Each structure stands twice: as structure tokens, then as C-alpha cells.
Amino acid sequence: MLLACCAGVSAEAPSYVTYSVNRNDTLYDLAQRYFADRGGYVVVQKLNRVSNPRRMPVGKVLKIPRSLLRREPIEAVVQNYKGSVLVGTRSAAIGLKVHEGDLVETGDRSFVSLRLPDNTTVSLPSGTRVRVQMLRRTLLAESVERQFVIQKGQAAGIVTPMTDPQSTFQFLTPRAMTSVRGTQFRVSYEPGDESSHVEVTEGKVAFREDRETEQFVEAGFGTSDQLPAPVPLLAAPDLVTPDKVQDEERLAFAVKPLTGAIRYRFQLARDAGFLDVIDEAFADTPQAELPSLPNGTYFVRMAGIDANGLEGKPSVYSFERRLNRLRTSLEQSRAGRYRQFLFRWQAPDLTGAHFRFQLSHNADGSSPVVDQTGLAGSSFVITDLPGGTYYWRVMSIEAASGRIYTKWSPTSELRVGNTK
Numbered sequence: 047m048l049l050a051c052c053a054g055v056s057a058e059a060p061s062y063v064t065y066s067v068n069r070n071d072t073l074y075d076l077a078q079r080y081f082a083d084r085g086g087y088v089v090v091q092k093l094n095r096v097s098n099p100r101r102m103p104v105g106k107v108l109k110i111p112r113s114l115l116r117r118e119p120i121e122a123v124v125q126n127y128k129g130s131v132l133v134g135t136r137s138a139a140i141g142l143k144v145h146e147g148d149l150v151e152t153g154d155r156s157f158v159s160l161r162l163p164d165n166t167t168v169s170l171p172s173g174t175r176v177r178v179q180m181l182r183r184t185l186l187a188e189s190v191e192r193q194f195v196i197q198k199g200q201a202a203g204i205v206t207p208m209t210d211p212q213s214t215f216q217f218l219t220p221r222a223m224t225s226v227r228g229t230q231f232r233v234s235y236e237p238g239d240e241s242s243h244v245e246v247t248e249g250k251v252a253f254r255e256d257r258e259t260e261q262f263v264e265a266g267f268g269t270s271d272q273l274p275a276p277v278p279l280l281a282a283p284d285l286v287t288p289d290k291v292q293d294e295e296r297l298a299f300a301v302k303p304l305t306g307a308i309r310y311r312f313q314l315a316r317d318a319g320f321l322d323v324i325d326e327a328f329a330d331t332p333q334a335e336l337p338s339l340p341n342g343t344y345f346v347r348m349a350g351i352d353a354n355g356l357e358g359k360p361s362v363y364s365f366e367r368r369l370n371r372l373r374t375s376l377e378q379s380r381a382g383r384y385r386q387f388l389f390r391w392q393a394p395d396l397t398g399a400h401f402r403f404q405l406s407h408n409a410d411g412s413s414p415v416v417d418q419t420g421l422a423g424s425s426f427v428i429t430d431l432p433g434g435t436y437y438w439r440v441m442s443i444e445a446a447s448g449r450i451y452t453k454w455s456p457t458s459e460l461r462v463g464n465t466k
Contacts, residue, residue: 063112064108080185089111116185124138125140126140126157144160150174157326167321170201173199177194192215193215196218196219241272243355261275262276266279281350292367306353309350310330344366347361348360372393373455376388376458384429387428391424391440401421404440408437
């Protein structure tokens with residue numbers, strides 16, 4: 047097994063907790079409330095030289111061995127999900143409680159985020175299977191133990207810093223274990239090649255293979271069970287045309303190529319923290335298309351993946367989704383001895399929009415022969431065009447939410463022969 051743990055965990059963490067005696071406290075009461083075995087009060091009595099377990103001075107500080115304290119289960123809850131997600135035999139629902147022993151599975155294009163009592167979050171992308179191995183809290187000490195076994199896929203953790211040195215947070219795979227104390231990181235495991243990877247975006251973890259060789263992995267680095275030392279993660283990619291309104295049927299994103307990237311990952315979410323992921327795509331090129339979404343504001347997160355299978359630093363951009371399918375067609379007819387050209391367009395997603403029609407001898411629309419604005423209908427007629435090659439297009443103009451949205455249709459070519 048490959049082991050990774052946080053450098054912040056102290057090997058000299060105290061083996062006991064302290065407790066300040068309140069009015070009417072007795073060792074018997076403390077044992078009943080906090081100890082795994084009520085008979086443990088005898089150990090505490092001897093350790094602290096308490097002469098009468100029924101009477102102790104208020105404010106006296108007791109040392110209590112952690113080994114005596116009782117542990118009780120805690121719960122996680124489903125914070126967000128999309129698609130086919132199972133928690134045990136139950137379908138996911140917002141607020142559904144997740145217990146120790148539950149198996150959490152995400153289907154194709156399905157995602158889930160779990161929130162723990164200290165606001166630590168665990169996010170699972172599509173095609174992932176994770177067993178909740180341990181969710182426990184030690185009474186009085188306020189230390190918590192959380193352990194998740196990744197059987198397939200990937201898990202990402204945003205771990206709230208832990209104040210108790212005995213608290214643990216761990217991701218395990220058949221070949222790896224990660225243990226952290228306040229950091230952001232990802233762990234993945236693929237059963238096919240039995241490979242484990244860890245990428246750290248904030249904080250630091252220690253990585254040990256077979257519990258022997260240790261690697262310290264700092265933020266911006268990653269490693270795997272195939273690497274002798276951590277390597278830098280690929281830089282965060284830059285989005286091409288970040289201000290583009292996503293108005294076509296399918297969403298399209300492109301990033302500037304990254305040196306060293308052999309694949310790219312694109313994820314969509316409703317929030318900038320990507321706790322509410324709604325879709326993702328992997329691509330061998332620095333661009334990807336994803337299915338349609340309702341109008342609104344969303345976030346896209348992109349990262350490159352290197353030859354070691356390590357996912358690089360992510361970049362996050364907000365984008366506006368405003369569907370505007372603008373399609374054009376052309377009909378030709380004769381009106382007597384004249385030829386008539388009927389230019390049509392359709393914008394089924396818009397209401398109250400106006401249009402601009404442009405006809406030019408140049409493909410870029412410069413020096414237009416016709417440039418008609420303020421059109422409220424869906425067609426424009428030109429009679430008896432002189433022979434030549436023309437290019438035409440239509441712009442939609444819509445005012446909504448205090449903004450003006452414009453979009454050109456694709457440019458179409460029109461060749462008109464000379465009239466005989």
C-alpha cells in the first residue's frame with residue numbers, strides 16, 4: 047500500500063486531554079458521559095490523585111487519557127448532486143445523511159458533494175465509487191476521524207483546518223493513503239492499471255510508498271506510485287475569448303495549448319468552488335464541447351493532464367449562457383422580368399429582438415452594399431441584384447437584464463449571374 051499523510055501531524059501529539067472541573071462534577075458522572083468503559087474513572091482518579099471521586103474542587107484540571115474516551119459516529123450530508131448517484135441503496139437527495147459504511151457511487155455524467163460537520167467537503171466526479179470507511183468523533187477531546195476508500199475514480203477534498211492534533215482525514219486506495227490537516231487536494235485510483243495519483247493545490251501532504259519511502263508533496267506539485275519524487279503540476283490554462291456569451295446549442299470552450307499537456311479536463315458548475323458540478327468533458331485537444339444548459343451564469347474549470355496522468359493547476363472562469371439560435375435561408379424567385387431575393391432568418395430563442403441585415407462584396411462584411419438596421423420582422427427582400435459575388439449575414443439585437451446582446455449569423459455566399 048502507498049501511504050500519504052500530512053507533514054502537519056505531530057508524532058508527539060499528547061495522549062491525554064484536559065478537563066476543568068465544573069460545579070457538581072464527579073468522576074462517576076464524567077465516566078458515564080465520556081468514557082467507553084465507566085470503570086475508567088479509577089485510572090483518572092489515580093492519575094490525578096483525586097481522593098474522593100464524588101467531590102472535586104471547581105476549576106481543578108484533570109488529565110484524561112484519550113484511550114479511555116468514547117467515540118461516537120458522525121454524519122455527512124449530500125450538499126449537491128447531479129445525475130445518478132447512489133448512497134448505499136438510496137438515491138441521492140439534498141440533505142440525505144451519509145453514514146460510516148455507506149458506499150457512494152456516481153454514474154455517467156453524475157456528480158456529488160458531501161459536507162461534513164466541520165464544513166469539510168468531499169467531491170466525487172462521474173464514474174467514481176467510494177466507501178465511507180470511518181466517520182467518528184471522540185467525546186470530550188473533540189477529535190474526529192474521517193476515512194474514505196476510493197475503489198474507483200477520483201475524490202477531491204477541501205479540508206477545514208483541524209485544531210486537535212489527533213484528528214485525521216484520509217483518502218485510501220488499494221495502493222495509497224492520503225492524510226491531511228487543512229488543505230485542498232485530489233486523489234484518484236484506476237483499477238485497470240492499479241495506479242494512484244495525488245495532486246495538491248493548497249497545503250502539504252507526505253507521500254509514502256509501502257509505508258517506507260516518504261515524499262513531501264507541496265502545493266503546486268503531484269506524484270503517483272510510479273514516480274520517485276513529486277513533479278510540478280502543469281500551469282493553469284488560459285481561456286480563449288473569456289468574455290464570450292455561450293449562445294449556441296452546444297457550449298464550446300477553448301484554452302491556449304499547454305506545453306506538456308496530453309489531455310485536458312473541462313468541468314462546469316453553478317458555483318465558483320465547484321461543489322455543485324453539473325457536467326464535464328475530457329479532450330485530447332485544448333477545446334471541448336458540452337451539452338446545452340438553461341440560460342444563466344455558470345463557471346468553467348479547466349486543467350491540463352500530463353504524461354504522468356497528473357491533473358494540473360485549474361483555472362476558473364465565469365461565463366454567461368444565453369441561448370440564441372440564429373439560422374438563415376435564402377429564396378430566389380421572379381417578379382416579372384426582375385429577380386427577387388428573399389433573405390430569411392429565425393431566432394426562436396428571442397422575444398422582442400430587432401435585426402440588422404448586411405450584404406457586401408467582401409466576406410468580412412466591410413463596405414456593405416446594403417446595411418439595414420432596425421428590422422422587426424424575419425425577412426428582407428432585394429429585387430434585381432446586379433451580377434457578382436455577395437456575402438450576407440444577419441445580426442440579432444436584444445435588450446435584456448440591462449444589457450444589449452448582439453450576435454451575427456454565419457456569413458453566407460450568394461453568386462448572382464448577369465441578367466440576359
